[in-house]
Amino acid sequence: MGSFTFSKAERLSKEKWIKELFEKGSSFYLYPFKIIHLPHPDPAAAHQVLITVSSRQFKRAVDRNLIKRRIREAYRLQKQGIESRSPKGIFAFIYTAKEILPFTEIKNKVFLVLEKIKNLESL
Secondary structure (H helix, E strand, O other), X not given: OOOXXXXXXXXXXXXXXXXXXXXXXXXXXXXXXEEEEEEOOOOOOOOEEEXXXXXXXXXXXXXXXXXXXXXXXXXXXXXXXXXXXXXXEEEEEEEOOOOOOOHHHHHHHHHHHHHHHHHHHHO
16 A cells, blocks of 8 residues: 655656746646646656646635645545656646536546556556
């Protein structure tokens, strides 16, 4: 049984890597997310994730934080599927829906995203 944590080491916070991710990363869209991914610049590190919600779409910080909490929780519960893979990557989850989706729907979509990421890494 793996660890169901989402530690600071798993959060993408290095500005240099974030900039590189948005400039050189490849992306795909799976409603309600746009996913940008790139092989990790530091192969010894774990997968790292960046979660963003548009402040233009959701004016209130309370709403943005709610969505980000739901995405983090869904990722935390399902990340074991990609952790076992050897090539590590950095990912940006960009929430694109115009409404706040329920947790069950977000959880299902995060599962589909992680499955697609797993398939991309195995190529």
